[in-house]
Amino acid sequence: MEHITIAAVQPHLRAGGTNPVSSAQHVINLMKKASETEDVDLFVLPELCPLGYSDDTFDMLADQCIASKVIEEIDHLMSDCAKDLSCCICYGTIGIDSISSANKPTIRQKVVDKDGKVMCSYDKIHLCDYGDCVETRYFQPGHK
Structure with a gap:
């Protein structure tokens, strides 16, 4: 491969009361539109x-059953889009499979390949706890 084309997508923040799955579909539509020209x-x-x-969002996803279903559906949408x-x-998600005795998930980035398979993931190690942003209320740090 001589070069790689990377597109950074910065969608609007999901509005309160909007379903994360419909927000995922919106982001997918943005990626599809970008793919039409490049x-x-x-x-x-x-x-x-x-x-x-x-x-x-974090309060809604505190229920592990709800979070599991939402994350599974979004993972499926992203996998299908990659294919x-x-x-x-x-893309960003939460790592509910990493819940430990702290009973909190991690903030996770996942990379899926052209076949829709997870290539790698990263659980955020250094959480942000500055001013009004206190990620440790909802998340635990990753370990690797």
């Missing part, structure tokens, strides 16, 4: 995109 090898989405970054667009996608 062959993209890798789409990079922000932290916790498309779940949303707000206390309302449809024949590209890799790096």
Whole structure:
């Protein structure tokens, strides 16, 4: 490969009361539109995109059963999109499989390949606890 085309996508923040799955579909539509004019090898989405970054979102996803269903559906959508667009996608989610005795998930970035398979993931090690942003209320740090 002589070069790689990377597209960074910065969608609007998900509005309160909006379903994270419909927000994921909106982000997918943005990636599909970008793919119409350029062959993209890798789409990079922000932290916790498309779940949303707000206390309302974190409170909603505190229920592990709800969070599991939402994350599973979004993972499926991102996997299908990667296959449809024949590209890799790096997106933000939460790591509920990493819940420990702290009973909190991690903030996770996942990368899926052109076949829709997870290539790698990263659980955020250094959480943000500055001013009004206190990620440790909802999340635990990753370990690797």
